[in-house]
Amino acid sequence: MTYPPLPEIHGIDRRAFEAEVRPAARPVVLRGLGRDWPAVKAAQASADSGIAYLKRFSHPQPVPAILGEPEIGGRFFYTPDLKGLNFVRGQSPLGPFLDRLLRDRDHARPYAMAVQSVPLPQLLPGFADKNATSLLPTSVIPRMWLGNAIRVATHYDLMENIGVVVMGRRRFTLFPPDQIANLYMGPLELTPAGTPISLVDPDAPDLERFPRFAEAAKEAQSATLEPGDAIYIPFHWWHAVESLDPVNAFVNYWWNPAPAGMGNPYDALLHALVAIGSLPEDQREVYRTVFDHLVFRRNGEPAAHLPEEVKGVLGLPDTVTAARMRATLLDSFSRS
Numbered sequence: 001m002t003y004p005p006l007p008e009i010h011g012i013d014r015r016a017f018e019a020e021v022r023p024a025a026r027p028v029v030l031r032g033l034g035r036d037w038p039a040v041k042a043a044q045a046s047a048d049s050g051i052a053y054l055k056r057f058s059h060p061q062p063v064p065a066i067l068g069e070p071e072i073g074g075r076f077f078y079t080p081d082l083k084g085l086n087f088v089r090g091q092s093p094l095g096p097f098l099d100r101l102l103r104d105r106d107h108a109r110p111y112a113m114a115v116q117s118v119p120l121p122q123l124l125p126g127f128a129d130k131n132a133t134s135l136l137p138t139s140v141i142p143r144m145w146l147g148n149a150i151r152v153a154t155h156y157d158l159m160e161n162i163g164v165v166v167m168g169r170r171r172f173t174l175f176p177p178d179q180i181a182n183l184y185m186g187p188l189e190l191t192p193a194g195t196p197i198s199l200v201d202p203d204a205p206d207l208e209r210f211p212r213f214a215e216a217a218k219e220a221q222s223a224t225l226e227p228g229d230a231i232y233i234p235f236h237w238w239h240a241v242e243s244l245d246p247v248n249a250f251v252n253y254w255w256n257p258a259p260a261g262m263g264n265p266y267d268a269l270l271h272a273l274v275a276i277g278s279l280p281e282d283q284r285e286v287y288r289t290v291f292d293h294l295v296f297r298r299n300g301e302p303a304a305h306l307p308e309e310v311k312g313v314l315g316l317p318d319t320v321t322a323a324r325m326r327a328t329l330l331d332s333f334s335r336s
Contacts, residue, residue: 001203003173006223006231017135017232022160025234027174027221034164035228037131039249043167043227047105047247050167051098054146054249057124058098062091068112068150074243075151075201076112076192085192087112094123101148105246114147116193120251133230135162136253145250147243154183154198154240155191158266159254161233165225168248172231173202173222175238182216183238188270195266202240261319263326 008029012021021028034040043050068076068087076087097115104110120128120142128142154175175183183198191197200206200213207214224244225231233239235256243250276287292298294314303314313321 001205001217003202003217003220003222006172006174006221008223012135014135021232022234027172027234027237027239028232029223029225030162030230030232032228033133033135033162033230034131034166034251037164037166037228039127039131039166040228043249047102047167047245050249051102051247054098054124054127055095057127058094059125060093060095063094063097063115063118063123065090065092065097065113065115070109070111072112073151074112074149075153076114077153077197078186078190078199082187083190085190087192097146101146101247104148110148110246112148112150114145114150116145116147117143117252120144131166131251133162133164133253136255140253140255142251142253145248145252147248148246149248150243151203152241153192154200154202154238155193155195156236156238157195157233157254158236159256160235161252161254162230163233163250163252164230165227166249166251167227168243168245169224169226170248170250171222171224171242171244172233173220173240173242174233175216175220177236177238179216179219179238182212182214184210184213188273198238198240203242262317262322 006027006029008031009021010031012030012033039050039053042053066076066087066089068074072086076085078084079086092115094115097113100113104113115123123144127144132138132142154173156177184200185196186199188196200210200216202217202220205213205217223231276284279287294302303311306314308315313325315321317325
């Protein structure tokens with residue numbers, strides 16, 4: 001299935017990124033953002049050259065890796081009964097892993113292999129000093145993804161994201177956050193990498209089983225990135241990722257501008273699914289009204305009528321208020 005193309009920007013600096021791209025909260029391809037990276041230039045010469053460049057920074061310590069049988073066709077996903085995952089986790093020294101990528105590149109049915117989301121200072125010390133983007137502060141730690149021709153199911157991240165293709169081509173298909181009902185989430189308790197995934201294959205959707213996906217498809221956009229190209233993915237945008245070549249490397253930067261120390265909203269969601277989701281419908285509707293007023297502030301500031309010194313958690317929470325509320329919740333959980 002094909003989708004309309006993502007918008008593209010050729011040439012961007014940090015000022016324009018902060019003033020124009022991020023406020024729009026829409027995904028965009030940043031063509032050529034990493035074209036001057038030494039790693040990209042090495043990979044453009046050949047896969048062997050690209051791997052040799054990575055090995056200059058590697059170390060013998062094992063790194064986390066995942067492996068799937070040839071039968072999965074490179075798609076990391078669930079087992080047919082949705083009770084397990086179709087790959088295994090393990091560890092491998094990076095050098096042998098990279099050698100295996102080169103050795104299997106002409107194999108018709110290779111094992112699906114990936115090293116995913118490892119912080120670059122841990123995986124390839126010194127790499128980020130020579131291959132970096134000027135769009136973000138140096139406090140944002142880059143991560144690397146390595147593998148062969150694999151497919152990652154549609155999912156979202158609880159971060160903003162810039163990703164730069166280093167080696168191989170990569171195709172992204174994106175859906176807005178409001179398409180959640182049309183993407184048919186899998187189980188929350190078991191996920192390939194933390195956040196939920198869609199059960200629909202966007203390349204070959206089964207519309208008989210997942211009819212509402214037809215609505216999501218109307219909002220989808222896609223792009224194929226070459227080495228040196230990058231993509232900006234806003235917070236919570238659903239995205240499927242396909243590595244199109246047998247040797248791939250990708251660097252991404254995750255960050256979240258939300259204040260630290262306030263608790264994890266996803267944890268609050270999981271608790272609400274149990275505590276509120278189990279209520280009778282009329283009570284759930286009451287809590288919808290309460291959340292709209294107190295949390296989402298659809299009627300303005302809910303405590304505007306109170307003196308600042310007594311607003312507490314109804315105002316704009318600070319770390320002291322958050323810590324006090326956390327202690328209250330822990331005490332409540334221990335007694336429930």
